[in-house]
Amino acid sequence: MSKHSYPRVREGSVKFKSQEAAAAARGMGLFGSAPYVAGDSHVETMQSFNPSNSAADSEVLNGRDKVSARTRDLSRNNGWAAGAITKECDSIIGGNFRPFLKPDWRLLGLSSEWAKDFKEEVEGRWGNYADDPRKFGDTTRSQSMSQMFGTAYRSYVVEGEAIALVNWRRMRPTKTTLRIVDPDLLCNPMDAADQKHQRGGIDLSRDGVAQAYHFRQGHPGSAWADVGGMTWKRIGREGQNGRPQVIHFYDKLRDGQTRGISRMAPIVETLRMEQQYSKVELQAAVINAVLAAFIRSPMxxxxxxxxxxxxxxxxxxxxxxxxxxxxxxxxxxxxxxxxxxxxxxxxxxxxVPTARPSAQFADFEGAILRQIASGIGMSYEQLASDWSKTNYSSARAAMIEIWRGWTAKRTAFAQGFCQPFFMAWLEEMIMDGHIKIPNGAPEFYSHWPAYARAKWIGPGKGFVDPVKEAQAAALRVSLGLSTLEEEAAELTGSDWSDNIEQIKSEMNDMPEGTLHPMAEKFAKLLGNTSDNQTRSED
Structure with missing residues (x-):
């Protein structure tokens, strides 16, 4: 062996000159000893990263109360959190969240004409019930149905779950009512420890099905004396014929999870630290403004x-x-x-030197807000209301990406929370004879989902460029990729059937000789005018 050759020692994919060099590298944690670095205990950057594996409910239930308290505080006192929550609720639920009925007439063996008539009657009665200024649909008579759905969705964002009771009030015009319940009230009787078949206030079957819910009859944090804080009421998930009695919606992320956790949990720490940093910078700016100058004495x-x-x-x-x-x-x-x-x-x-706020404050805050926006599921521009650096293409791309996520959340919330209550209301309408089904039609309870099938409509996506968006919608319809009904709901949140009826009324009311924009002659006239103008310009 020459004096310049050394024995080679392999450590993973790296060769070392000697055993001593390889041992030194291992001691410094430079190279791992497992196929995946994520599972290696020798890499220096991973040595202190040792989370434990726990059951889903062990992860959620143990810290859920503290997480909820912190997210509520941020929703009250942190402007970014409050704005993000409000914007998401306004975009997904809005002021008129309603069902667009689509009864499965093929499955029911009925005609499409019956489906159209049934749809119009059900939607008309629902609108009268949901928007009644007397608010009979709310057990507490304080909100309309859309407002209640908005409150429930806000609870889902902030606390991770939305809970409601379907009540029956005999003295009201429509006896089916909804009561939004504070998630804090759902807990084990006498605050007992969780068990295999009773966790987080929910009784579970052998298959993990939620069978009943235990509700504390008063909040323990009330400012007044309330004996209800030490009494519980057990309510079954469903009543006779499967009628919903308790509606519990949350994101189930793992098998064995029975309660939800706030969607803001991953960004609570970031929100808190950003708030403190902004406060310190603001205080520094105020001090600089107050103590702008001073007199210095030589002695x-x-x-x-x-x-x-x-x-x-x-x-x-x-x-x-x-x-x-x-x-x-x-x-x-x-x-x-x-x-x-x-x-x-x-x-x-x-x-006094005016170096604060620091020159990097805006850029640093922007980076933090991008992290927060990603964690809550919206774009930085939406969270910060900063469109100064956005062009049409980037704004359009951001809208499509965010809207895809919001559409998924809207669909999940509508099917998991709103649809069960709508089915309970429709049951009362049909069983009491307010809405009739044809003689010989399939029995209602055995085909309940088919009669009540609906798509829920909220606010439209809106427009970045109204002309381009309208042209794209027309092109999709002309190619058979979409329908006028879907485009109306997607872009403006409106019901195409209602639009058509209104257009018919407007056409009939137009003065003689005046063309409505929807009229075919007007479209041809507009096309001819455009062609003539093009020729004259040429």
Whole structure:
């Protein structure tokens, strides 16, 4: 072996000159010893990262109350959190969240004409019930149905779940009512520890099916004495014929999970730290504004007393009195309307440096807000309301990406929370004879989902460029990729059937000789005018 050759020792994919070098590298944690770095305990950056594996409910239920308390506090006191929650609720639920009935007439063996008539009657009765100013649909008579759905969705965002009770109030025009329930009230009786078949206030079957819910009859944090805080009521998930009694909606992320966790949980720490950082920068700016300038004296009190006094502090006092008198006597001197600045002998003006807020504050805050926006499922531009650096293409791409996620959330919430209540309401309408089904039609309870099938409509996606969006919608319809009904619901949140009926009414009311924009002759006239204009320009 030559003096320049060394024994080679392989460590993973790296060769070392000696065993000592390889051991030193292992000691420094530079190279792993497992196929996946994520599962390696020797890599230095992973040595302190040792989370434990726990059951789904062990992860959620143990810290759920504290997470909920913190997210509620942020929703009250953090502007970014409050704005993000409000924007998502407004975009998904809005002010008129309603079902667009689509009964499965093929499965029911009925005609499409019956389906159209049934749809119009059900939607008409639902609209009258849901938007009744007397608010009979709310058990507490404080909100309309759309407002209640908005409250439930807000609870889902902030606390991770939406809970409601389907009640029956005999003295109301429509007896089916909805009561939104605070998730804090759902807990084990007497605050008992979780068990295999009772966790988080929910009784579970052997298959993990939620069978009943235990609700505390008063909040333990009430400011008044409430004996209900130590009493519980057990309510079954469903009543007779499968009628919903408790509606519980949450994102089930793992098998064995029975309660939801706030969707804001991953960004609570970031929101909190960003809030503190912004507060410190604001305080620094305020201090800079208040203490913009000061007067600097050449000698301190000790030096003045030592040079001119007898050690009793009288010299300092006399000098301060003399300085105060000087500034008082000369503070009002003006020349040509401008105040003349005069300083006491040997005094000079000093300026407070204005380096705060720091020059990097805006960029740093923008990076933090992008992280927060990603965590909550929206774009930075939506969260910060900052469109200064956005063009049409990027805005359109962001809207499509965000809208895809919001559409999934809307569909999940509508099917998991709104649809069960709508089915309970429709049951009352049909069983009490307010809405009739044809003789010989399939039995209602055995085909309940087919009669009640609906697509829920909320606010439309809106437009970045109205002309381009309308042209694209027309092109999709002409190619058979979409329908006018879907485009109306998607872009404006409207019901195409209602639009057509209104257009018919407008056409009939138009003065004679006046063309409605939807009229075929008007479209041809517009096309001819455009062609003539093009020819004249050529």
């Amino acid at each position: 301190g009190p000790d030096m003045i007393d030592e040079m001119f006094g007898e050690g009793d502090g009288s010299a300092v006092l006399d000098m301060n009195v003399d300085r105060q008198k000087f500034y008082g006597d000369n503070g009002g001197i003006k020349i040509g309307g401008a105040r003349l600045s005069m300083l006491y002998p040997n005094d000079e003006i000093g300026m």
